[in-house]
Amino acid sequence: MPEISGETLRAWRRSRGWDVPEMARQLRKAAGNDPVPAHDALVRMIYRWERLGLKTERYELLYLKLGTGTPHPRRAATQPEAPAVADGPGVLDELVGHAVEFGRWAETTNVGSGTVDLLDDAIHRIAREYLTTPPGPLLRRAGDVASRVFELLQEHQRLRHTRDLYVTGAKCCAFLAWAAGDLGQLAAAAAHGRTALILAEEAGHPGAEALALCALSKTSYWDGHAGRAAALARRGYEVCPPNTTRILLACQEADAESAPGARVAIDRARQAREDTAVDDDLAGIFSCGDVRLANYAASTYLKTEDPDSALRAADAARARPGEGVGYGTWGQIHISAGIAYLMRDEPDGTADRLEPVLALPPGRRLATLTGRLSTLTPALTGGRYRSDPGARALAGQISAYCDEAAGAMRLALPAGEERTG
Secondary structure, eight states, rough: OBBBHHHHHHHHHTTTHHHHHHHHHHHHHHHTTTTOOOOHHHHHHHHHHHHHOOOHHHHHHHHHHHTTTSOOHHHHSSSSOOOOTSSSHHHHHHHHHHHHHHHHHHHOOOHHHHHHHHHHHHHHHHHHHHHTSOOHHHHHHHHHHHHHHHHHHTSSOOOHHHHOOOOOOOOHHHHHHHHHHHOHHHHHHHHHHHHHHHHHHHHTTTHHHHHHHHHHHHHHHTOOOHHHHHHHHHHHHSSSSSHHHHHHHHHHHHHHHHHHHHHHHHEEEEHHHOOSOOSSTTTTTTTOHHHHHHHHHHHHHHHHTTTHHHHHHHTTOOOOOOOOOOOOHHHHHHHHHHHHHHHHTTTHHHHHHHHHHHOOGGGGHHHHHHHHGGGGHHHHHHHTTTHHHHHHHHHHHHHHHHHHHHHHHHHSSTTOOOOOO
């Protein structure tokens, strides 16, 4: 179909005495029950047609329905055109109308500051509750918040609200990545972590970027990529504001590094503890106080084959007033102490320290706990403990614990969530 020139469309519209918004309203009226774009979108389409020409038969037919009493644009194109007035008031009026219409569109929004704050508060509350609540229900709630953020972002809002929604979306995805990892769903965790990083970088928000890198580092570590986990944690440490997430990132680097690098990283974490000056961007799950730092320090001492220092670090773990500590962190501290006792050839001490972990209900048996506990089984069933009934009984408890945990974690997954392993 030959196109109708933009100049012809513009002259025809003006002959009716309509501005572009009115032209859009008339086209919508002519369409009747047929679907057409929203008013603002149709206004932009008309401006584009009047610059570049109209080639779409569907919209030409709508113009045709409006042509009674005035030549249709295609027929008008065959008649002599009036001389164009390039510098007349009509052109200036058109430019002013275009500017005003675009300004009105830029000011429209589908969300206000109150809604953005409510969504951000929701993910902060979920992240704090994660310290004391099984992950399944919180994963569903965080998913609902993320879905609402994504729905809003696919519509139009003021630029400052768009940035705020990107930051809240990054927080939601970082949380979902961490929680999915605790459920053993590493592919899902990686996908959420990558989306968190994209949103944070687009928003230009260092705190949200650090959260995303923290979640990605954890996922890489449990997926067996220690080098990548250390690099991601170090990258997060470099961009993170001086809050306690920065301590956690240094601890994650220590966890992923071999003995010499781990000692350097844990010293960096202790210094970051002294340098903390601002609030966390997502408190709770991404916070790191004295207890969590002690947990990672104990793990570092185990790498250097220093079980006595590991036990001292575990026994010295005391929460300061106001410090939230998750049951997962306490579980890891008990596991570190249990490993230290086994390194000292004291399996009875190992059994005592693991008792609180093995008593956790199935819904709280995170994959990060079962993954670390399972490493004890070979030592308890082989070598010098092969014929030790106490060691064999403890190994049996650990195996039963891990089996029950796997079933509980599968049930905790929201419907449709990817299941791996």
